[in-house]
Amino acid sequence: VDNSGRCEKSGEKEENSSEFPGPRMESLPEAVLIRILASIPAVDLVLACRLVCCQWKNLVDGAALWILKCQQEGLTGAESEENAENWQNFYFLSKKRKNLIRNPCGEDDLQHWGEVENGGDGWKIEELPGDFGKEFPSEEVHKYFVTSYEWCRKAQVIDLKAEGYWEELMDTTQPKIVVRDWYAGRSDAGCLYELCVKLLSENEDVLAEYKSETVDIPQDNDANWTEISHTFSNYGPGVRFVRFEHGGQDTLFWKGWYGVRVTNSSVTVEP
Template sequence: WGTPCLKGHCVTTPFPLLSQKALSILIRILASIPAVDLVLACRLVCCQWKNLVDGAALWILKCQQEGLTGAESQENAENWQNFYFLSKKRKNLIKNPCGEGERPHWGEVENGGDGWKIEELPGDFGKEFPSEEVHKYFVTSYEWCRKAQVIDLRAEGYWEELMDTTQPKVVVKDWYAGRSDAGCLYELCVKLLSENEDVLAEYKSETIAIPQDNDANWTEISHTFSNYGPGVRFVRFEHGGQDTLFWKGWYGVRVTNSSVTVEP
């Protein structure tokens, strides 16, 4: 297939030009190779292979083969290689979002009243969650309860150049509800942090008041960070609330199914 490269650069012997048909066949062959091997091995074979691996055609084909494309993604994905890797890696970076554990991974910023509690859906005077996959929720007490997680993006596989240059979207979502016999308050605050934990971007909801005698329906709140500039290394997610009647026990806001995803 030609003379190998040294450190990603071709030696002086020229690589024979391939016809359009041969290039098409080569792209189809390369598309069957795992993505990591394409970048770490195939890309170093020669200049022509490097150009193919760095080009859009190969990654468009891989995305099509693995069902990662659609009209919206084809229109918006400027870098198909990054689009492929981000799509494959897409997952919820929040640990224990639905209270299936006692609260591992969550740090308690504030634990007022009787503190946080985990309950089974739908709970007293509550409603079932819209998704059958969610079975539990966290509930607050009669003074402010807040809990937080800090996500290390590099540890999750989002390398520095990707975050600094591509700046993929960071999508934050949370679900909250009150119980129908008690009023409550809810807040969400998410920060994008630098290596030194300086705040580079921030979203803070208003304090949302749910009145007593509400319908107890679950409500989703979301925010998308984009064009946030270089240097983002961590995401800090914090939410919480309290009841407004100051009843002893757990009559405050209920939260579950929290999520932070990095998307193309």
């Protein structure tokens, strides 16, 4: 193409640009630009908008945009949230927050639970409140697992990367990993309960561990449901899996299902 051709195209470009008078995006006040960007889906902000120019990259990497998105979507308010250091990570962790334990209440029999130890007559799923039992504090829970006259245990291993928690996030931010479980006995029988949770590396080395004491529930107890919880934090880099295990037995060695009852187990990754 000769010089005249290039000049002609240049002239066309100038003529076309004159058809759209007014300020360009880069001339907008930063506060206005942040409000515009806050209306864009978070994934697009990180994967596309961040690559447009240095100004947009700085805004996407900064706190103001993510604070606004958190406010717009109702993700702020608690003290821990107000003190969040990395608001982008806080936003994504808050949006992804869910129970990573599958089938926590026995609605799908023993599906998703592995390494099952069926002592005595093995695990059984029963409807709440059950014989000599109490209703669960939440109306959303309808069933529980119950143990027998010898130790019954079951476990789940959660793949954090498969659940969307990328390696850099786990290694640098090290978000809290919160573990909860609920247990109860029946009022006419004594029982034992244990919980053990391990944070594992890619090679399944144990990087952190929580093990409860062996809870001894006496016969003639009140059958109330009790919550047990533990929060892992500052656990160091390399965590890729969470192994959750719980179980128990009755202490009278009665045939059938008189042991500890468990339900509504949960593992959550939180800001």
